[in-house]
Structure formats: C-alpha cells, structure tokens
Amino acid sequence: MPSNARATQFTRRGLLAAGGALGLGAALVACGGKDAKKDDAKGGAAKSGPFTFKDDRGQTVELKAAPKNIVAFTGMAAALHDFGVEVKGVFGPTYVEDPKTKKRVPDVQAGDLDINKVAVIGNVWGEFKIEEYLKLQPELLITDMWEKDQLWYVPDEQKAKILKVAPAVALWAADATMPKVLQRHVDLAEALGADVKAKKVQDDKARFEKAAARLRQAAKAKPEIKVLIGSAAADTFYVSDPARPSDTLYFKELGVNLVAPTKLDEGGWFQSLSWEEVDTYKADIILLDNRSSQLQPEALKSKPTWGQLPAVKAGQVVPRVTEPVYSYAKCAPILEDLAKAIENAKKVA
Numbered sequence: 001m002p003s004n005a006r007a008t009q010f011t012r013r014g015l016l017a018a019g020g021a022l023g024l025g026a027a028l029v030a031c032g033g034k035d036a037k038k039d040d041a042k043g044g045a046a047k048s049g050p051f052t053f054k055d056d057r058g059q060t061v062e063l064k065a066a067p068k069n070i071v072a073f074t075g076m077a078a079a080l081h082d083f084g085v086e087v088k089g090v091f092g093p094t095y096v097e098d099p100k101t102k103k104r105v106p107d108v109q110a111g112d113l114d115i116n117k118v119a120v121i122g123n124v125w126g127e128f129k130i131e132e133y134l135k136l137q138p139e140l141l142i143t144d145m146w147e148k149d150q151l152w153y154v155p156d157e158q159k160a161k162i163l164k165v166a167p168a169v170a171l172w173a174a175d176a177t178m179p180k181v182l183q184r185h186v187d188l189a190e191a192l193g194a195d196v197k198a199k200k201v202q203d204d205k206a207r208f209e210k211a212a213a214r215l216r217q218a219a220k221a222k223p224e225i226k227v228l229i230g231s232a233a234a235d236t237f238y239v240s241d242p243a244r245p246s247d248t249l250y251f252k253e254l255g256v257n258l259v260a261p262t263k264l265d266e267g268g269w270f271q272s273l274s275w276e277e278v279d280t281y282k283a284d285i286i287l288l289d290n291r292s293s294q295l296q297p298e299a300l301k302s303k304p305t306w307g308q309l310p311a312v313k314a315g316q317v318v319p320r321v322t323e324p325v326y327s328y329a330k331c332a333p334i335l336e337d338l339a340k341a342i343e344n345a346k347k348v349a
Contacts, residue, residue, distance in 0.1 A: 051140075053191045055169040056184065057149055063167075066193050067139035073153050075325050076142050076171070076185075077118065078111030082204070082327030083189035083196060089136045091122035092153040096292045107292050111325040126155050130162065138166040142188070144173040144323075173323070178250035178331060182208075185326040204328035211335035212254060218342040219255035225345045227251070227338075228259040228283035228311070229320060231270070232295040237278045237306075238270040247324055247334060256338070259283050278305045282349035285341050286311045287320035310348035316341065 051063040072080065074092035081087075095104040095115050106115050121132040141162065144152040151170055154162055162168075171184050190196045219225075229240035229248060242248035242258040252258055259281045261271035273280055286309070288297065297317055300306045311317060318341045321334050 051191060053169055053188060056145060056172045057170050059168075059170075061140065061167040061169055063139065066191075069137050069139045070192070071121070071133060071136055071138045071141050071166075073143040074107070074113070075109045075111070075323050076144060078109065078113050078325040079185050079327045079330070080142075080189055080192070080194075081111065081113055082325070082329045083186065083201060084194040084198065085189050085192045087118060087142075089119040089121050089133065089138070091120070091128055093292060094118075094120045094123050108290055108321070109323055109325070111327075111330055122153065125153070128153070128155050128158055128162065130158060130165075133162070134165060141166050141168040143168070143170055145170040146174050171326075172246070173326075174244045174246055176246055176249070177253055178246045178324070178326075179212075181246045182326050182328060182331060201328065204332065208328040208332040208335070211332045211339065212250075215251070215256070215335045215339040215342075216254040218339040219257070222342055222345065223255070223257055224347055225284045225342050226257050226259055226282065226349060227285045227287060227342070228281055229287050231289035231322065232300055232303075232306075234295070235274070237273045237275060238289075239273060239281060240270045241268065244269065245322075247321070251338065254335075256342070275303050275305050278303075279309060283309075283311050284314075284345050284347055284349050285316045285318060287318050287338070289322045290319035291322055314346060314348045316345055316348065 049065070051066040052060065054060045068088075070077075070080075070085070070087040071089040071091070072087045074090045074094045077087045077090045090110075090113070093107040093109045094113075095110070096107050097103070098105045104115065106113065119132060119136055121136075122128045141151075141154075143154060146152055149170075151159065151168060152173070154168075169188065171188065172181060176184075186196050186201075195201070229242060231238040231240065239259065239261040240248070241261055241264055242252055243260070248258060261281065263271050265272050288294075290296070306312055318337060321330075324331055324334060
C-alpha cells in the first residue's frame, strides 16, 4: 500500500469514524425501483450485450448489460477515462483548494478527469457519502486493492451497506509489476466497452514500452546510482520497501538500484524514521511521494536535516507518483522521468 501515514491508518480501518447512512434500507428499495439503465452522457462506453468480468479477488461480476452508472476510486476513474470509459461518481482524493484562487483544482490522482463533471462522494480517507452514492443509481463500483480483499477507500464500517447497492470490482495495485497491472486495467476497460485497439491507446502503449527500454538502459549504464523511495509527513519520513508496489517492482525488474529499508514497520510496507534519523539510508536520488496529503519539497525547507541530505543538496529529488493512474498514457511519463533522473544523476552518496 502507499507508504505514508494514511497507509498506517489502512491497517486500522476499523477504527476510522466514517459514519453510516440513515434510512439506507428504504433508500435501497427506492433505488431498486428505478431504471438504472437509462442513457446518460456521463455513463460508461457504449457496449451491447452482457457484462462479465472476473476481478483480482477471483470474484466474477455478471450483469445483463455493460454498466453505464459506474462509481470508482478516483485513480481508477482517471485510468478508465484514458481508455475511453467515463464514470458518474468518484471517491478518493479528487480535488484540492488552490491557495491563491481558493477554487477547487484536480488532485494529482485525478489525472485528466473533469472534476466538475463527476459526482464526488468522498474526497478524503474515510469519507464515502452513501446517500449521494444511491442518488447515482450505481450499477458497478470499481476500486484498487493493496491488500487481499481490501477495497481501497471503501470504509470497512460501511462496506457491507455499500456492497448491497451494487457489485464491486477490485484490481491489484500491488504484488504485480506495472505491465501486469496495466493489462488488467485494459481488460476491464475493454469489458466495459472501450476500444483498446484505438490508435491513441496503441500509441500510448508504444510510448510506455519505449520508456521502459530507456529506463532499463539508464539503470544499466549507471548501476551505482542508488534510488530511495520516500514520503514526508510533519514528524516522520517514510522509506518505502520496493518489494510490493507495482511501480517499484517494475523499477527493480528494469535494473534500478533501489534502497530497501531493513526495519519495516508493522504491515511491511515502509520504515518510519524521525527527522533526526532521515539520513539512515544513503541515496543519490530520492523519489518523493507527490500526493497532496504529503509534504512537498517547498514545505521541507523547514526541516534542517532534509536539507543536509546529499540527494537534496545535489538537486536530485524527483516526484514519485505513489498511486499511479494505471493507463499507458500516465505510466509512460513515470518511467521517462526516472530514466531522465538516473541519466543526469551524479554519485553523491
């Protein structure tokens, strides 16, 4: 799972207070009595015939027709958008407030989604507005999975109620390398009616494959360059273990020299360090969690120990897309950016 404080919360999901929906039973009856299959411009890609898909939990969803009223985790919705499938609602980090204009702007996890054209039923951890979910007359819920059978951003205390409304599909975001995870998203998009043979999709795939070859060559040319995966919070710096996330698994497969922490926290995803311990592991490049929930380089200027790290002094800090949008269009730049960073890196640690 993502390596930060929110990931720690993930191991304590039963303690999160997300609240329940009053009158859910009556609402479910009302929802079931409406025609959820009516045409909607915000629905999924057009497809005739039944919908069948076996997800990464091994569970098969069967519907009489491809769903049009889809609600998805924000990153999943962004990936489907790139393949040509639109959703009606999203949950998960979707928008942040621009400090200058005070207006909502897309979160990094929203990709190219038009956040003004989807219903946001939850924007933060533990928030899932069931009443708003019901209004969308959902036919399918789609999300990521970082741990077996755990639906990402679906609060445990609301899960049973939520899954009574519509079936769910969950795809791995860990424990498989990026190409395999990407292919599963292609499979899902195609099942939902997307033309995955379209020129744009094929061009994006070619770009991804070219980027992978470039990263492999960069890593081979500079095997001495050590890359650390980090995430910054107010009191803690998290060093991610590369053994499970799909992106770091692929980086390793391509030959990137990744730092592996030796004393993992409970759960096995990362090691927590105080800011006094931030120099525990030597690195030439730091891939820093770019999510809006985590501290970014500008904010880290107030941390003296951060400024003393060799990679920071050398200007070799690169944003890490910790929760990738799993489309070829969004994953190709991840590989390109890391390849460029390694190509330009100096040995400093």
